[in-house]
Amino acid sequence: MRTRVGLSIIAFLFLCYMLVVSARAQDDVASVSTITTADPAANGSARVVPVTTKSAEARDLYIHAMVKLENLHGEEAMQDLRKAVALDPDFALANVIISFPTIDPIVDPAEQVSAREKANAAKSKVSRGEQLIIDWITNTTEGHMVPAIQAMNEVLDEYSNDKHLAWLAGVWMENQQQWKRAIPIFERAIKLDSDFAAPLNEVAYCYARYRMYDKAFDAMQRYIGLLPNEANPQDSYAEILRMGGKFEDALIHYHASLKIDPGFVESQLGIADTYALMGDESRARTEYAIAIQHARSKSQAANWTMNAAVSYLREKNFSGADAAFRAAARQAHQDDLALPEAEAYRMMATYQVDSNTAMQLLKKAEAVLDEKHPLGAAARQQELALVLRERASRAARDGKISLTSTTLQRLQQMADASQDQNIHLAYEGAAGALFVAQGKYEEAIHHLEEDDHNPVSVRLMVTAYQNMGAKDLAEQSAKMLATWNEPTLEQALVVPEFRTREAASATSSFKRM
Amino acid sequence: MKSLKRYLLVLVFVACWLPCEAKHMAVVVNKANGTGNVTAADLVKILQVNTKKWPDGKNITVVLRDPSSPEIQDALQRLYKMSSMELNAFLQSHKGTFLVVDTDEALLKVVESNPGAVGLVDVYSITSRINVVKVDGKLPLEQGYVLH
Numbered sequence: 001m002r003t004r005v006g007l008s009i010i011a012f013l014f015l016c017y018m019l020v021v022s023a024r025a026q027d028d029v030a031s032v033s034t035i036t037t038a039d040p041a042a043n044g045s046a047r048v049v050p051v052t053t054k055s056a057e058a059r060d061l062y063i064h065a066m067v068k069l070e071n072l073h074g075e076e077a078m079q080d081l082r083k084a085v086a087l088d089p090d091f092a093l094a095n096v097i098i099s100f101p102t103i104d105p106i107v108d109p110a111e112q113v114s115a116r117e118k119a120n121a122a123k124s125k126v127s128r129g130e131q132l133i134i135d136w137i138t139n140t141t142e143g144h145m146v147p148a149i150q151a152m153n154e155v156l157d158e159y160s161n162d163k164h165l166a167w168l169a170g171v172w173m174e175n176q177q178q179w180k181r182a183i184p185i186f187e188r189a190i191k192l193d194s195d196f197a198a199p200l201n202e203v204a205y206c207y208a209r210y211r212m213y214d215k216a217f218d219a220m221q222r223y224i225g226l227l228p229n230e231a232n233p234q235d236s237y238a239e240i241l242r243m244g245g246k247f248e249d250a251l252i253h254y255h256a257s258l259k260i261d262p263g264f265v266e267s268q269l270g271i272a273d274t275y276a277l278m279g280d281e282s283r284a285r286t287e288y289a290i291a292i293q294h295a296r297s298k299s300q301a302a303n304w305t306m307n308a309a310v311s312y313l314r315e316k317n318f319s320g321a322d323a324a325f326r327a328a329a330r331q332a333h334q335d336d337l338a339l340p341e342a343e344a345y346r347m348m349a350t351y352q353v354d355s356n357t358a359m360q361l362l363k364k365a366e367a368v369l370d371e372k373h374p375l376g377a378a379a380r381q382q383e384l385a386l387v388l389r390e391r392a393s394r395a396a397r398d399g400k401i402s403l404t405s406t407t408l409q410r411l412q413q414m415a416d417a418s419q420d421q422n423i424h425l426a427y428e429g430a431a432g433a434l435f436v437a438q439g440k441y442e443e444a445i446h447h448l449e450e451d452d453h454n455p456v457s458v459r460l461m462v463t464a465y466q467n468m469g470a471k472d473l474a475e476q477s478a479k480m481l482a483t484w485n486e487p488t489l490e491q492a493l494v495v496p497e498f499r500t501r502e503a504a505s506a507t508s509s510f511k512r513m
Numbered sequence: 514m515k516s517l518k519r520y521l522l523v524l525v526f527v528a529c530w531l532p533c534e535a536k537h538m539a540v541v542v543n544k545a546n547g548t549g550n551v552t553a554a555d556l557v558k559i560l561q562v563n564t565k566k567w568p569d570g571k572n573i574t575v576v577l578r579d580p581s582s583p584e585i586q587d588a589l590q591r592l593y594k595m596s597s598m599e600l601n602a603f604l605q606s607h608k609g610t611f612l613v614v615d616t617d618e619a620l621l622k623v624v625e626s627n628p629g630a631v632g633l634v635d636v637y638s639i640t641s642r643i644n645v646v647k648v649d650g651k652l653p654l655e656q657g658y659v660l661h
Contacts, residue, residue, distance in 0.1 A: 146636070146653060
């Protein structure tokens with residue numbers, strides 16, 4: 001589900017960063033006894049950011065943490081990093097890593113703030129490259145994007161031979177949704193080391209996003225070639241193939257992933273999602289059931305249960321969807337999981353024909369968020385923003401402009417007080433919906449373009465373009481929607497209509513020939 | 514999560530498919546320029562070359578990437594509140610007034626070396642060798658920033 005994007009993005013950045021420095025640390029294993037304090041860039045020799053610590057043991061722990069992170073054992077790595085900073089409280093990079101917010105509930109926000117403060121306090125004791133990284137990452141987490149970007153570009157410029165740094169910057173760009181800018185940065189990392197697997201994985205996704213599938217497949221095949229015994233490359237390749245609409249090939253590679261690692265449950269989910277996108281919803285539900293059975297947490301199981309519920313929508317079996325979402329909400333309630341419970345009610349609201357029912361469900365979702373559950377403030381705000389967005393959009397569609405404006409105002413206040421991109425996007429989507437309802441199409445486009453990753457907003461863009469007489473843009477957006485292969489609620493709500501239109505258009509073109 | 518890809522997927526699929534990346538254009542000036550904030554109205558006057566000098570008396574040089582590029586067109590249209598046709602007519606009538614460069618890097622170099630220069634550049638290109646000016650009290654990537 002897409003509702004916890006912000007946290008996942010932060011978590012992803014966090015992991016990526018750790019992987020970057022991990023790889024660097026691995027490169028440095030041979031010189032582990034040497035505690036780097038000098039800055040190689042200062043004399044123009046090795047243009048690679050050093051890792052400074054006064055404790056060989058801390059460095060060793062750091063290296064091991066990085067290896068674990070590379071193998072995607074994040075929690076264990078965090079334990080090692082904590083030990084490392086206990087041995088060397090001035091270990092700036094390790095502290096900066098710990099300071100990142102994560103989706104891991106065991107990481108205390110107070111610990112993150114403390115680690116960030118320690119990293120900043122140790123800044124004067126580390127190399128310039130590390131200082132710039134601290135500035136970059138700290139400013140990012142504090143929402144000071146201009147100095148963050150300035151620091152990132154400085155460190156990239158000064159340490160131009162650091163492939164891991166380039167990779168990190170590429171990942172950061174991805175997190176900022178700047179895929180076009182990420183591509184040359186990843187390519188730079190690959191150019192520095194053609195056997196560097198990580199950027200191949202990521203640049204493939206960037207190319208795929210621009211539908212440059214030949215390049216995406218090429219990068220993925222190289223990625224698989226470098227890591228033939230790992231499941232993730234097969235899984236990633238399958239995802240890219242699915243993005244390109246090659247569903248059968250995607251299934252082959254998901255199965256290859258599971259053959260390498262039967263415990264790689266994300267590939268099982270991938271199989272289920274692929275069947276769902278192929279329109280074989282019954283088979284999809286069977287596969288979802290297997291994935292849910294093997295989920296690593298109740299939260300994960302709850303999310304995947306909702307993917308299964310969405311499969312009923314694809315069949316236009318609304319009563320089936322209602323039953324599945326209600327069951328998901330009940331289970332989430334029993335498991336004390338407020339977020340999926342609220343999500344289930346909000347998702348149900350999106351496809352209700354009767355607006356009163358929809359509004360009641362949204363009220364229920366909001367009420368769940370107000371109950372006493374173990375739920376982080378950021379996750380709560382993100383979900384609340386989505387509830388408000390849905391309420392505003394529904395009200396706009398029903399011509400209830402006053403309710404739309406009031407809800408939008410509330411959403412805007414949330415956006416103004418937050419750096420959370422998801423809240424901003426929720427506001428933009430809702431504002432776009434209001435302007436479309438008012439017939440103010442240019443204003444609508446201005447907002448909807450900001451939320452152009454969401455099929456619901458893109459559908460509104462099609463409407464706006466059509467009403468503005470921008471036929472080409474409307475067709476372009478409609479075609480985009482017709483080939484949108486994302487296994488989400490929004491895709492299920494919007495895309496089938498555009499696929500049908502596209503197919504009808506293709507048939508009529510064929511007949512004319 | 515066992516998969517790095519899982520995180521990546523969220524990123525890629527969430528922002529799925531459309532080759533349209535929101536651009537925030539930063540207003541950049543020379544490091545020696547003490548201007549920290551301009552109003553959108555004053556910025557229009559500067560970029561339309563109606564205001565020719567900075568408060569310290571230095572001549573203003575406006576540096577732009579190719580004004581026909583979509584991101585510059587978009588930024589200027591929003592700022593000038595002009596249609597595409599009006600903007601093109603304006604640019605035609607002011608040919609030679611702006612210093613036009615090919616890349617963000619070239620633009621930053623001009624601004625770095627010219628104390629009176631002001632330019633519009635993709636915010637993700639900025640370095641600390643130039644200053645970024647707030648517009649109506651807001652920096653790029655802040656909610657409500659005018660040049661996006």
